[in-house]
Structure formats: structure tokens, C-alpha cells
Amino acid sequence: MTDERGGPLAGVRILDLTSVIMGPFATQILAGLGAEVIKVESPEGDNMRHVGPMNHAGMGHIFLHANQGKRSVVLDLKHEDARAALHKLIARSDVMVSNIRPQALARLGLDYDTLKLAHPRLVHVSCCGFGQDGPYAARAAYDDLIQGASGISWLMSQSGAASPRYAPTTLGDRVTGLHTVYAITTALYERERSGMGQSVVVPMFESMVQFVLGDHLGGLSFDPTNGEPGYARLLTEHRRPYETRDGHLCVLIYNDKQWKAFFAAIGQAERFDSDARFSTHTNRARHIGEVYAEVARLMRERTTQQWRTLLDAADIPNMPMNSPYDLLDDPHLQAVDFIRHVEHPTEGPLRTPGNPTQWSRTACAPASPAPGLGEHTAEVLEELGYTPDDIAALRRRGAMGNT
DSSP, X not given: OXXXXXXXXXXXXXXXXXXXXXXXXXXXXXXXXXXXXXXXXXXXXXXXXXSSSOSSTTOOHHHHHHTTTEEEXXXXXTSHHHHHHHHHHHHTOSEEEEOSOHHHHHHTTOSHHXXXXXXXXXXXXXXXXXXXXXXXXXXXXXXXXXXXXXXXXXXHHHTTOSSOOOOSSXXXXXXXXXXXXXXXXXXXXXXXXXXXXXXXXXXXXXXXXXXXXXXXXXXXXXXXXXXXXXXXXXXXXXXXXXXXXXXXXXXXXXXXXXXXXXXXHTTOTTHHHHOHHHHSHHHHHHTHHHXXXXXXXXXXXXXXXXXXXXXXXXXXXXXXXXXXXXXXXXXXXXXXXXXXXXXXXXXXXXXXXXXXXXXSSOOOOOOOOXXXXXXXXXXXXXXXXXXXXXXXXXXXXXXXXXX
């Protein structure tokens, strides 16, 4: 198959053995940048196929968004014939990326040490829960577990939540997915210089700990310790969309110029100098809870639109508190054509987020819709040299399940 979409990763072939969100999110980004991505699924399919809402079985909404631009091949890797077909796919791939636990990958003979002998240029990427040199190496990992283990749930409780909770988005999966994207592209860049592939491990736990501690190591950064952990501005319970007279508004008054402009706009220009809590960045940080609480009190005095008009005139950063409904009608997103309207061959008209990056020279055309389970199995096997009779025989022997 020749992909005519172009893009900065045109010509790169990625064998995708990932499922759920972390890996598929990463490979969907790579497909959106022009890489050819072949997604290998079990006969049951990626679990996210089965999470609604959906129009038809096996085509859940998250799957549709995370698997655009890919071709789906069904292979039952417990079957010897299926593994033989997979090895032919590996031979033509630049990258093999998996979120199968490394120990299970090794039992299938798909670990890097085994594959590098026949495929020295292969970039072998393992998305896993934990780095493989520590005591957690073989543990199962899911987004909720990693959010809790990396400190997210503790931070939620410290910032005013009634009890510890998880962020209501698959934060660990998607942060680690972005780490996976740059790991793959960097490994490909290095291969251009060395001519050699390598193994890259992208662990969720360490990725999220880096993410959290970058903000919240606080006084534990110093040895001996110089204070408590946490970045106070992010943890105060008053850091939230401000309630206005008729709704909510997101406002961040940050530097001296903005604070002076804010007090002038509300007719209290003298307050910047007279109230020491507001007069310097250091003082504001020291009293951040009181500072945000006072802004919250003031914001209740005007309507949302009155505040937006006043703050925009004073050049003070503010944005609406949007819901998914609002995002579909957002004038900026409409102007940049970010929410794409596509016609899926089986699911009908769909809305889907586009690629947030812009390329002056190597932009690629929109990715194809997410595939049905095993939609491209025969097509891909024929590209590997299998005849229709060969494919029928594989199906009879159960190498492709019932697809």
C-alpha cells in the first residue's frame, strides 16, 4: 500500500501492538504525522472497541479517536502461524511498539534481545508500567493505579478535594503516550546517524513521577530538606474557575503589570502598593491562598461578560470555562478547523479532534477513519506475499480467530 498523505513521517512503518489508550494515542499521533501504522489486534479486538457510546458493536468512541489512520490486522499470537506472519511484518517495519508486559512479550519471542539478531535496525519500543530494573517491573499498571502511585490523588486531596481522587481524564496514559511519541521519533533520528536500532522502554510510573515532581518536589528538592513538598499556587483550594454573578470565568492575574492593571480596572489602583500581599511576586506566592480568595470575592460582583469586557480591555488573561458542548462551537477551534467532520464508512458522520501541530512544508492530509476489526488483514498479508489460498488456510487453522 502506498500512503499518499505525505507528512513529516511519510515512509516510516510502525507495527503497533498496543491497545487501550496509552499506546494507541501515541501511534495515532504518529499516523497523523504521516507514518504507516499497522495495528495488530487479538481476535477479540482492542478493549476500547467495546466501550460506548457507539453506533455499532466494536466501534466505541474512544477507539474511533485513538486509531485513525491505522490499518487493522487480526492475528492470534498464541498461534504459531500468526507469529510467523507477525515476524514478516516485523521484517518490513522501522518500529515495533507494544504495551504488552515485557515478560509476556519475551514468552512470545518478541523481546528486543531475540528480535535484534534478525532485525538490527528495528526500533523496539516497550510501553510498560514501570522501568524494568526495579522491583515493580512485572506489576500490572493502569491509569488509575499510576495516578495514585505518582502523587496525583494526594495532590487532589491537598488542593481541597473532599477526599483523594483521580483526575477525570486518562492523564497517565496520555502523558506517557506523548513520551512514547518523542522516544520513537528520537530513536529514528539516532538510527539515521548510527544505522542501528535499539530498545526503548517508556514506563508510565517514572513518566508521571517526572511530571508531578517537576512542579511539586518543593522543599524536598534540597538536601537537607528546605520545606514541604508542593507548589503552593497549584495546591490552594481557591485555584479554580471563579464564580461570577451569573456563571464562571477562568482568570490568571500573574505578573506585576497585570496586577496593577487589574486594580486600576476595578477602581482600586492604590491597592497594589498599599496591600503588601499583592505588591511583589514573592509576596503573592507567600500569600497565594489569600490572594486567590480575594479575587474570588471580587469576581462575584460582576457578570461573566462584564468581567470579560473589563479584563480584555486591561489585557488581563482570561478564558471561558468550557464544556465539551462549548468546544464544538468555540470560534477559535472553528477558525483553525480543529474539530474535523468526517464520514466513517460504517459509523456515519463523526466529529473528531484534528492534529494540533501546524507544518509549513510537510503537512499531511487528514488520516483515514479508524478501522473495523481485522478490516485490513487480507490486504496486509497479501503485501507480505501470502496468496488468497494461504490466507484462507490461516483462517481455517485459527490464526486469525473468526475474522
